[in-house]
Amino acid sequence: MANKPEKEKQGIRLDPTLFDLLAKFHEIELEDVEMDVGDLEIWIQPGATAIPQIMPKPPSKKAKPITLIEVGFTPPLEQYPGQIVEVKLGATKSEGGTRGKSIVIGGERSPAFCMFENPMPNPPIVSLDVFDMRIPLAKAVKMHVTEVLDDPAAWAKLAVEKFGADMVTLHLISIDPLQKDTSPEEAVKTVEDVLQAVDVPLIIGGCGDPKKDLAVFEKVAETFAGERFLLSSVTQDMDVEKAALAAKKHGHVVLSFTPMDMNLARELNRRLYEFIPKDHIVMDTTTAALGYGLEYAFTVMERARLAALMGDQELQHPMSSGTTNAWAAREAWMKMAPEWGPRELRGPIWETITALTLLFAGVDLFMMMHPAAVKTLKDVVRELLSGHSGNAKKIAEWITVKT
Numbered sequence: 001m002a003n004k005p006e007k008e009k010q011g012i013r014l015d016p017t018l019f020d021l022l023a024k025f026h027e028i029e030l031e032d033v034e035m036d037v038g039d040l041e042i043w044i045q046p047g048a049t050a051i052p053q054i055m056p057k058p059p060s061k062k063a064k065p066i067t068l069i070e071v072g073f074t075p076p077l078e079q080y081p082g083q084i085v086e087v088k089l090g091a092t093k094s095e096g097g098t099r100g101k102s103i104v105i106g107g108e109r110s111p112a113f114c115m116f117e118n119p120m121p122n123p124p125i126v127s128l129d130v131f132d133m134r135i136p137l138a139k140a141v142k143m144h145v146t147e148v149l150d151d152p153a154a155w156a157k158l159a160v161e162k163f164g165a166d167m168v169t170l171h172l173i174s175i176d177p178l179q180k181d182t183s184p185e186e187a188v189k190t191v192e193d194v195l196q197a198v199d200v201p202l203i204i205g206g207c208g209d210p211k212k213d214l215a216v217f218e219k220v221a222e223t224f225a226g227e228r229f230l231l232s233s234v235t236q237d238m239d240v241e242k243a244a245l246a247a248k249k250h251g252h253v254v255l256s257f258t259p260m261d262m263n264l265a266r267e268l269n270r271r272l273y274e275f276i277p278k279d280h281i282v283m284d285t286t287t288a289a290l291g292y293g294l295e296y297a298f299t300v301m302e303r304a305r306l307a308a309l310m311g312d313q314e315l316q317h318p319m320s321s322g323t324t325n326a327w328a329a330r331e332a333w334m335k336m337a338p339e340w341g342p343r344e345l346r347g348p349i350w351e352t353i354t355a356l357t358l359l360f361a362g363v364d365l366f367m368m369m370h371p372a373a374v375k376t377l378k379d380v381v382r383e384l385l386s387g388h389s390g391n392a393k394k395i396a397e398w399i400t401v402k403t
Contacts, residue, residue, distance in 0.1 A: 078110070080110060080309035081309075082311045082312065083107070083109050083316065084107055084108045084309075084364075085106055085281075085317060085318070086106045087105055087253060087279050087317070090102045091226055091228040095228075098199070099227070100200070101200070102201065103166060103200075106122060106318035106364055108121065108305075108309075111302075113360065122364070124366065125366070126167070126365075126377060127367050127368070128167075128367075128369065130152050130169065130170050130194065131171045132152045133173050133179070134150055140332075140343060140346075141369050144371055153197035159198075164375065167201045170190070170205060171206075172207060173207055174186075174187075174190075175209075175212055176212065177212060179207070181212075191224065203229065203230040203367070204230070205232045210238040213238065218243075218246045221247055225251060227251070228252055230253045231247055233257035233284065235268075240275075244272050245275050247280060248276045248280065252280075253282060254276065255282050255283070255320060256272060256317070257284045257286070258284070260285055260293075260297060262285070262303060265304065265315065269281060269314045269315070269317065281317050282318050282364075283318070284320040284321065286322075287321045287323055289326040292328070292329050298357055298358060298360075301321075301358060301362060302362065304319070320363070320367065321363040321366050322367050324367055324368060326351040331350065332347040332351070351368060355368065356376075
């Protein structure tokens with residue numbers, strides 16, 4: 001009798017439904033099951049049902065946006081402990097002068113044009129430059145004033161009636177000892193002629209010689225007492241006490257002029273406080289032209305304004321800018337390569353960019369020269385103060401424009 005076959009190995013057959021469960025749940029938990037086995041081996045035959053792979057779904061393609069996303073915006077509001085003092089320029093007949101109107105600058109409680117925090121109490125203003133003698137001028141400027149170069153009164157009238165100047169800056173260049181060295185009495189006569197020609201407030205500018213400027217300022221201040229001129233300017237190398245007392249005694253305002261240094265501005269203002277009220281001081285920290293230090297001039301002015309709003313009392317004054325300095329840049333007036341464009345257009349743009357840059361630093365008073373630059377600055381100020389909202393559709397079209 002043949003030997004019995006070797007005892008068959010015992011195996012467990014897994015039901016195919018188990019694979020379906022594994023495919024769905026990836027694991028199976030058995031409860032209340034006992035298994036008493038020795039060596040347990042599980043064979044998965046090639047023909048058995050395979051566990052299907054779960055493939056991730058491809059990301060859906062997002063449609064290209066065709067409109068701007070509308071989101072809410074709440075501007076961050078700040079409260080500043082300081083405030084810029086208000087300074088009145090020019091005096092009407094009822095105020096002791098002869099001007100048709102007075103102009104107030106300053107008074108801000110927030111940085112420039114942050115009107116969501118506080119409204120601007122007084123808009124920035126523009127004063128056009130007039131000279132008491134013929135001087136070299138850029139062709140782009142000279143073409144507009146050729147007929148009045150020898151008549152400061154007619155020049156002032158043209159600036160107000162045709163070019164829209166809020167004020168007139170009369171530069172008494174002829175008093176310079178290195179020029180004509182005209183006397184204070186002659187300067188007074190020129191001021192009188194301009195005063196009769198226009199009824200806007202005046203800025204009386206000197207020649208830059210501290211001794212001669214002081215002598216002329218004293219004579220002009222006394223002769224035109226009560227007119228509330230802005231005497232431009234009082235500097236550290238001048239007899240500050242005499243200049244300030246002359247302005248105070250006869251009812252005028254002084255321009256505190258310093259190089260681009262906040263500490264020097266503080267120092268000069270502090271000296272002036274000994275003789276004159278704060279609301280009789282406008283300060284100028286020097287304007288550098290586009291391409292010649294404009295960014296540094298902006299930084300100093302902006303820092304001075306922010307420091308004043310944060311409580312620095314020695315800097316809480318309206319700021320003035322000699323924006324005409326833009327014409328000192330050779331790119332504003334020289335003939336250059338064709339890619340620079342015509343200088344008749346380039347020059348006004350140079351002055352305009354200089355002015356607009358310093359507008360956002362907080363400048364309250366701009367001394368300018370070219371009519372187109374004046375108009376552009378005044379148009380921008382008017383638009384910013386109008387409260388009109390932007391045109392979102394126009395902005396979207398600009399973003400998608402192809403060049």
